Amino acid sequence: MKEVIVALDYPEANPALKLIDQIGEDLTWVKVGMQLYYKEGPKFIDQLKSKKLKIFLDLKLHDIPHTVARACESLLNLGVDMTNVHCLGGKEMMAAAAEVCSDQLQLIGVTQLTSTSQRQMNQEMSIPGELEQSVLSLASLAKESALSGVVCSSFEAALIKKHCGSEFLSVCPGIRFEEDAKDDQVRVASPKFAGENSVDFAVIGRSITKANSPKDKFLQAIAEMRI
Ligand code: C5P
Numbered sequence: 001m002k003e004v005i006v007a008l009d010y011p012e013a014n015p016a017l018k019l020i021d022q023i024g025e026d027l028t029w030v031k032v033g034m035q036l037y038y039k040e041g042p043k044f045i046d047q048l049k050s051k052k053l054k055i056f057l058d059l060k061l062h063d064i065p066h067t068v069a070r071a072c073e074s075l076l077n078l079g080v081d082m083t084n085v086h087c088l089g090g091k092e093m094m095a096a097a098a099e100v101c102s103d104q105l106q107l108i109g110v111t112q113l114t115s116t117s118q119r120q121m122n123q124e125m126s127i128p129g130e131l132e133q134s135v136l137s138l139a140s141l142a143k144e145s146a147l148s149g150v151v152c153s154s155f156e157a158a159l160i161k162k163h164c165g166s167e168f169l170s171v172c173p174g175i176r177f178e179e180d181a182k183d184d185q186v187r188v189a190s191p192k193f194a195g196e197n198s199v200d201f202a203v204i205g206r207s208i209t210k211a212n213s214p215k216d217k218f219l220q221a222i223a224e225m226r227i
Contacts, residue, residue: 002225004202006029006209007205009036010035023208023218028054055080055082061085063089076101094147107148109138109139114152143165149170153189155187158198170199175204202221
């Protein structure tokens with residue numbers, strides 16, 4: 001499976017809906033993050049569903065197991081297709097969430113954010129060792145907790161598939177075309193690299209949303225991904 005998910009990182013519904021219209025019928029997956037969901041709420045999700053789009057609701061839940069499981073129950077009612085929790089919340093939390101989501105909602109675990117560097121992980125978060133190793137062990141924990149896959153960088157996707165199986169999904173942000181700025185992302189890769197390195201879902205925000213022609217950039221990403 002190789003898909004491009006466009007991150008609708010906008011302050012309100014209107015510019016997001018405009019982008020969806022600009023890209024047109026080739027768009028299948030969108031990601032709604034905290035900024036837009038906290039502003040527009042479930043009615044915006046309904047608008048997306050009426051357009052027959054697949055929706056990844058990126059709220060990165062991280063709390064005690066009971067609270068996260070109850071939050072997942074609320075999300076089930078929205079009818080989104082994919083959502084996520086932080087793997088650092090631990091196995092019990094992930095398993096409780098996975099039990100609620102079951103086969104109704106794909107649940108993905110966030111390993112290390114693609115904005116996190118090796119230095120930040122070691123010094124600021126006091127997590128020793130190599131970043132890649134941390135991502136891999138969090139992915140294994142997510143697999144043991146019955147999640148459907150993980151959010152990771154394109155550099156770890158192939159290794160995760162090797163350890164967790166080919167069905168275990170890799171959802172990868174931090175995607176930039178060769179000519180783009182990194183912005184606040186650290187571990188960035190191109191859609192072509194993602195396509196060649198076991199990435200199932202490439203999550204792309206600013207490289208598409210800030211482009212002069214979002215549709216052209218979206219089509220370029222699909223073409224590169226699906227080598
Ligand atoms: O604009 P850009 O392509 O950097 O956007 C990436 C999107 O993916 C943002 O919406 C960000 O919240 C999200 N994301 C991420 N790293 C993760 C998980 C999600 O960048 N580990």
